[in-house]
Amino acid sequence: MYSAGMSTSDRLIESTRELLWERGYVGTSPKAILERAGAGQGSMYHHFKGKPDLALAAIRRTAEEMRATAAGVLDGPGTPYERIAAYLRRERDVLRGCPVGRLTMDPDVIASDELRAPVDETLDWLRERLAGIVGEGQEQGQFAAGLDGESIAATIVATVQGGYVLARASGSPAAFDAGVAGLLSLLAPRETTRAS
Numbered sequence: 001m002y003s004a005g006m007s008t009s010d011r012l013i014e015s016t017r018e019l020l021w022e023r024g025y026v027g028t029s030p031k032a033i034l035e036r037a038g039a040g041q042g043s044m045y046h047h048f049k050g051k052p053d054l055a056l057a058a059i060r061r062t063a064e065e066m067r068a069t070a071a072g073v074l075d076g077p078g079t080p081y082e083r084i085a086a087y088l089r090r091e092r093d094v095l096r097g098c099p100v101g102r103l104t105m106d107p108d109v110i111a112s113d114e115l116r117a118p119v120d121e122t123l124d125w126l127r128e129r130l131a132g133i134v135g136e137g138q139e140q141g142q143f144a145a146g147l148d149g150e151s152i153a154a155t156i157v158a159t160v161q162g163g164y165v166l167a168r169a170s171g172s173p174a175a176f177d178a179g180v181a182g183l184l185s186l187l188a189p190r191e192t193t194r195a196s
Helices: 008-023 030-037 043-047 049-073 080-089 101-105 107-111 112-138 147-169 174-187
Strands: none
Touching: 008 030, 008 043, 008 049, 030 043, 030 049, 043 049, 049 080, 049 112, 080 112, 080 147, 080 174, 101 107, 101 112, 101 147, 107 112, 112 147, 147 174
């Protein structure tokens, strides 16, 4: 399942990331982590203080990966609208949901300031980056000057996260796609009229 060159600690982190996404914190037992990682019984405590420490490492890695993936699209080529559209339309496993967003529904993660911190930081980073892109679009005359970039960024994040929930509830990515299409139609650049 994992590459032969992957260290035991990396296998433990990767298996925990997958299990948190699939089962949540409570459903992720040390035994399941060890089985998926192909690691011996004492290896978790050799590399980590315990399940909370390992979960934190896994959540941090998931958050870093999400930021890197989003940045790859948002910092890519194109106009501000095209970059936002590329972010919204990027390939996702919609029916599995967002590996970071799903953690917000886990009461044990939310109850722990330490486990929740990487989730909060990632969503804050995403909103800030999107607000900056909206600002770029306003400077270029692509978006209306009166738009509140922070509110638009919050709407984009809410559309993605809500789209995951609706898609999972219906068992189809169509709800996610419909939300993205609707938001993009609302954000579509204003046509500039030129005087003859």
